[in-house]
Amino acid sequence: MNPIESLSEKEIGLGWHPKRVLLILLMVSSTMIFASLTSGFIVRRDEGNWREFDLPSILAFNTIVIALSSVALQWAYMSAKKDEIGRVKLGLALALGLGLVFLVGQWLCWGALVDGRTFFGGMDANVSGSFVYVLMGMHAFHLLAGLVFLAVVLRRTFNYQVHSRALLSIGNASILWHFLGALWLYLYLFLLLNH
Amino acid sequence: MSDMSAKPNLSAGVQTAGGIGTAPASHTEHGEHAHHDEHEHHEQHWLWKYVFSQDHKVIGKQFLITGIFWAIIGGTLSSLFRLQLGWPEGTMEWLTPVLGKWIEGGKLNPEFYLALVTMHGTIMVFFVLTAGLSGTFSNFLIPLQVGARDMASGFMNMLSYWFFFLSSIIMFMSLFLETGPAASGWTIYPPLSALPQAIPGSGMGMTMWLVSMAFFIVSQLLGGVNYVTTVINLRTRGMSMSKLPLTIWAFFLTAILGILSFPVLFSAVLLLVFDRSFGTSFFLSDIYIAGQALPNQGGSPVLFQHLFWFLGHPEVYIVIMPAMGMVSEVLATNARKPIFGYRAMIGSLIGISLLSFVVWAHHMFVTGMNPFLGSVFMFLTLIIAVPSGVKVFNWLATLWRGNIRFTTAMMFSIGFVSLFISGGLTGIILGNATLDIQMHNTYFVVAHFHLVMGSAAFFGLFAGVYHWFPKMFGRMMDEKLGYVHFWLTFAGVYLVFLPMHYVGIAGFPRRYYAWTGFDSFSQFADLNKFISTAAIFAFFAQFIFIFNFFYSIWRGRRATENPWNSNTLEWTTPVVPGHGNWPGEIPAVYRWPYDYSKPGAEADFIPQNVPYSQTQSSNLPYEQELAD
Numbered sequence: 096m097n098p099i100e101s102l103s104e105k106e107i108g109l110g111w112h113p114k115r116v117l118l119i120l121l122m123v124s125s126t127m128i129f130a131s132l133t134s135g136f137i138v139r140r141d142e143g144n145w146r147e148f149d150l151p152s153i154l155a156f157n158t159i160v161i162a163l164s165s166v167a168l169q170w171a172y173m174s175a176k177k178d179e180i181g182r183v184k185l186g187l188a189l190a191l192g193l194g195l196v197f198l199v200g201q202w203l204c205w206g207a208l209v210d211g212r213t214f215f216g217g218m219d220a221n222v223s224g225s226f227v228y229v230l231m232g233m234h235a236f237h238l239l240a241g242l243v244f245l246a247v248v249l250r251r252t253f254n255y256q257v258h259s260r261a262l263l264s265i266g267n268a269s270i271l272w273h274f275l276g277a278l279w280l281y282l283y284l285f286l287l288l289n290h
Numbered sequence: 291m292s293d294m295s296a297k298p299n300l301s302a303g304v305q306t307a308g309g310i311g312t313a314p315a316s317h318t319e320h321g322e323h324a325h326h327d328e329h330e331h332h333e334q335h336w337l338w339k340y341v342f343s344q345d346h347k348v349i350g351k352q353f354l355i356t357g358i359f360w361a362i363i364g365g366t367l368s369s370l371f372r373l374q375l376g377w378p379e380g381t382m383e384w385l386t387p388v389l390g391k392w393i394e395g396g397k398l399n400p401e402f403y404l405a406l407v408t409m410h411g412t413i414m415v416f417f418v419l420t421a422g423l424s425g426t427f428s429n430f431l432i433p434l435q436v437g438a439r440d441m442a443s444g445f446m447n448m449l450s451y452w453f454f455f456l457s458s459i460i461m462f463m464s465l466f467l468e469t470g471p472a473a474s475g476w477t478i479y480p481p482l483s484a485l486p487q488a489i490p491g492s493g494m495g496m497t498m499w500l501v502s503m504a505f506f507i508v509s510q511l512l513g514g515v516n517y518v519t520t521v522i523n524l525r526t527r528g529m530s531m532s533k534l535p536l537t538i539w540a541f542f543l544t545a546i547l548g549i550l551s552f553p554v555l556f557s558a559v560l561l562l563v564f565d566r567s568f569g570t571s572f573f574l575s576d577i578y579i580a581g582q583a584l585p586n587q588g589g590s591p592v593l594f595q596h597l598f599w600f601l602g603h604p605e606v607y608i609v610i611m612p613a614m615g616m617v618s619e620v621l622a623t624n625a626r627k628p629i630f631g632y633r634a635m636i637g638s639l640i641g642i643s644l645l646s647f648v649v650w651a652h653h654m655f656v657t658g659m660n661p662f663l664g665s666v667f668m669f670l671t672l673i674i675a676v677p678s679g680v681k682v683f684n685w686l687a688t689l690w691r692g693n694i695r696f697t698t699a700m701m702f703s704i705g706f707v708s709l710f711i712s713g714g715l716t717g718i719i720l721g722n723a724t725l726d727i728q729m730h731n732t733y734f735v736v737a738h739f740h741l742v743m744g745s746a747a748f749f750g751l752f753a754g755v756y757h758w759f760p761k762m763f764g765r766m767m768d769e770k771l772g773y774v775h776f777w778l779t780f781a782g783v784y785l786v787f788l789p790m791h792y793v794g795i796a797g798f799p800r801r802y803y804a805w806t807g808f809d810s811f812s813q814f815a816d817l818n819k820f821i822s823t824a825a826i827f828a829f830f831a832q833f834i835f836i837f838n839f840f841y842s843i844w845r846g847r848r849a850t851e852n853p854w855n856s857n858t859l860e861w862t863t864p865v866v867p868g869h870g871n872w873p874g875e876i877p878a879v880y881r882w883p884y885d886y887s888k889p890g891a892e893a894d895f896i897p898q899n900v901p902y903s904q905t906q907s908s909n910l911p912y913e914q915e916l917a918d
Contacts, residue, residue: 097439097870104876106530108523113442116522120515120549127553131600135557135593139572144588216569222588225570229561 118267122274125237129278132233133285136226140289146221150290151207157200158283164193165269165276168245172269178259180252187249187265190272194242201235223290230282234275241275244268342452344444345869349451350430351762354755356458357422358836363462364413365829371406374398376822378806378815392470400803404473405491407801409465411476412499416506417461419609419747421454424548427612427754428517428541430762434860435535437526437877439870442519446512453509457502464498472499475801477598480573480591484565487579497566500559507552507559514552517545526859528879533898535858535883536629539636540615543643544608550647551604558597565589592657599650606743607646610710611639613750614681617703619883620753621685623856624700625692626894628884631684638677638684645674655723656730664723671721678714682707693887693894697854698772699757705780706749712784713742716791731801734794737787745783752779752835759839760853764866765846771838775831782828789817857883857897880916 102112109116139145171186205228208214213224248268251257257265340348370389373382374397381396382389392402429447433440441447464471473491474483478499486493521534521542534542561572565586573594574586622629629635651659651667685707694700716738720726729735752775759767793814798805805811805818852861860867862877877899885896891908902909902917909917 097444100439100524102523104527105523106525106527108525111523113519113523116519117442117446117515120518121511124511124515124549124553127550128557131554131557131597135561135572135597138596139590139593142590142593144575216564216571218569218585220570222571225564225572229564233560 112263114263115267118271122271128233132230136289139222146223148213148224148290149211150286151204153200153204153207154283157197157204158280160193160200161197161276161279164190164197165273167193168269168272172265175257175262175265176259180258183252183257184249187245187252191242191245191249194238194245198235198238201231227286234279234282238275241271244271342448344448346429346433346441346447347867349447350426352451353421353425353429356455357418357426360413360417360422360458364410364418365832367406367410369826369829370398371403372822372825374403374803376819378804401473401490402470403803404801405470405495408473408475408491409471414744415476415605415609417458420510423747423751424541424544424608424612425454425513427616428513428545430758431537431860432517432520432541434863434871435538435858436521436524436529437859437879438520438524441516442523443516447516450509450512450516453505453512457505457509460498460502460505464495467494469493469495471495477602480562480565480594481577484562484573485579486566500563503559504556507556510548510552514545514548517541518549526876526879533879533882536618536635537615539639540611543639544611547604547608547643547646551601554597555601558594562594595654595657599653602653603650604646607642609743609747613706613747616750616754617706620699620703620757621688622884622886623854624695624697625689626886627688627692628886629684630687632882632884634680635684638680641677642674645670649674652721655726668721668723672718675718682711697756698767698769698776699753701773701776702749702753702756705776706746706753709741709746709749709783713738713746717742729794731799732794733790733798733800736800737790737794741787757854759842760849761860763843764849765842766849766853767842767846768838771834775834775838778831779828782824782831785824786821786828789821793817855895857885857895859898862897862899
């Protein structure tokens, strides 16, 4: 938005700040990527020649980690509303740390998949396995963007730019982070039901 | 007239027609409004002002110029393959200095022929009619017509252009590869596109195509989310959704289509890259090359077609809807009549947008799909004729008994309606599964989509350029040259694509390098010569436009603020608006954009920013209530 422009002279849109609308629209397009990949998964599975595979148990642990990370961020957001800046910093740092733990966990999961002879590509690979790597990889890629966003908000918190009257950045960060968590939950359930 | 266009809210003094868009705005002019516009307090470095600019108008022009560049390339490629089709016996030796080893023994190399049709399609659909059309006009017009200083995020908007630029560079470089550019058709169906060893054009050319398209998709998404957010959030006071010009409705819905469909192409491209370079088998199965079986098992090439056409079909509406919006605007302005059925026009745009997502498999009737599924897609496809028909009848009704001014933009808009009807009717034929199975992959299909989507969208693009050129560059394009350009193009397009229908009905397949091996097609030798002559002729007619465009940027007649006596907000800005668009306050909006020839009004147009209290003589009873 142009700096000399103010929202007060505008028609009321959806009641959200333009930056939030931008974020939501980008999340919509991400959703379309995963919708197309998972529907491709189903279409492809129904055509046969589909190898079943076992999901490593570490995924359950990862799912709990990402859920806790979302809780921590929500707590940070609530604390920002009440101007408890110390808790905001703690919550953000926790969310960030747990996000990193999740990524490491996903990496370990790929190792476990390879040990179980589920490969991404090559002679021994089957499309079913390839899909798992693509889905998890795309999600991890999105999560990296989310982590960068969290780090930026954490930095802003240290600069006193996040408080009860400046909730936009932390609000957007938590919308994105909850979205990524929910996306993982969807992918996890999808793989549980369809492996 | 001029007192009507004088804006009640614009306190700033009159600005003289100040140079062309790219000329530095005079300093004194900014001195007056410096308190409004901190941004331009200091002279910006030219690099930030014209190259890495965040001003939506500059970005729009960047898209336009890049689009023109690509259109010349795309047109040249089509002339080359039309030479081959029209004169299969002739020699093309004289092209050796340009094409080098692609000319073999006086003939076009068949592999290169495939690359030519592939790149022609890719360039025209994505780089010209998506980026060049909606990139230009969504950028240029959305903030100006909704009354905003700029896009929701100028930075993302700038990124959108530079991702497009990067994608363009990669696609352009691929033209010069030793193995040639991508050659598996613009729809890049696997397995041909998925096996680098299959044909020369499936190698590095295809890789660069995929990388280029990935950047292109990023560019489209960054642009699209910006357009939608700007329309939702940054409309000026009074500009409710039901007072938006139809251009904005069209750009808005186009952007939504892009946000929902381009990610799906991204998925398809991603999986194809994995298949090509990482040994996966998403789209590959049971393939033998030169007697050797490939290890890939279990892939489904039809899955790719589903993913591709889930983008591919909305994409044709991404191409045509901005043109529809601009044509509606130009027709109403130059017929001096309100657009007929404003709400029906919005409704039909929404209808087309919704339907565009549930018809993709009509491109796949011959993939062996379940006939019942085929009939569902056929039914949904034929329903699109309803909103399309609504639009056509509304355009015709807008013209009916109008006080028509035949500006160049108006000519192109009427031409658009004509092409949309002629090409749309054959869409109804092709939408029927039974007929499509016969016509599939013939020149009938080529003729259909070149009329309804290719040429019609080009006509919308031309209408837009001729109409908004004064706002872009502060000068007028030459009208006489415009007429010559219009008539040559209009005649040329019909001369090229009408005969193609006959060739197609006879079963002439598209993408074939030579038809001389088939006796049944020898009777079409003359017709093919005719089509090729007309196509090359029409292509060269476009240079009249290009001359007119660049000549007028520097030498055209100076424009006034509102040369077409139009109602929309962009004409309330100075002749060449600076960054921030309005030197003073942004005008508020009181009425819809189509108050042309309103009974009782002093002039034959009432701009959107004129309140009802100033137009007592023409107010309808409910408007009078608003005025009191």
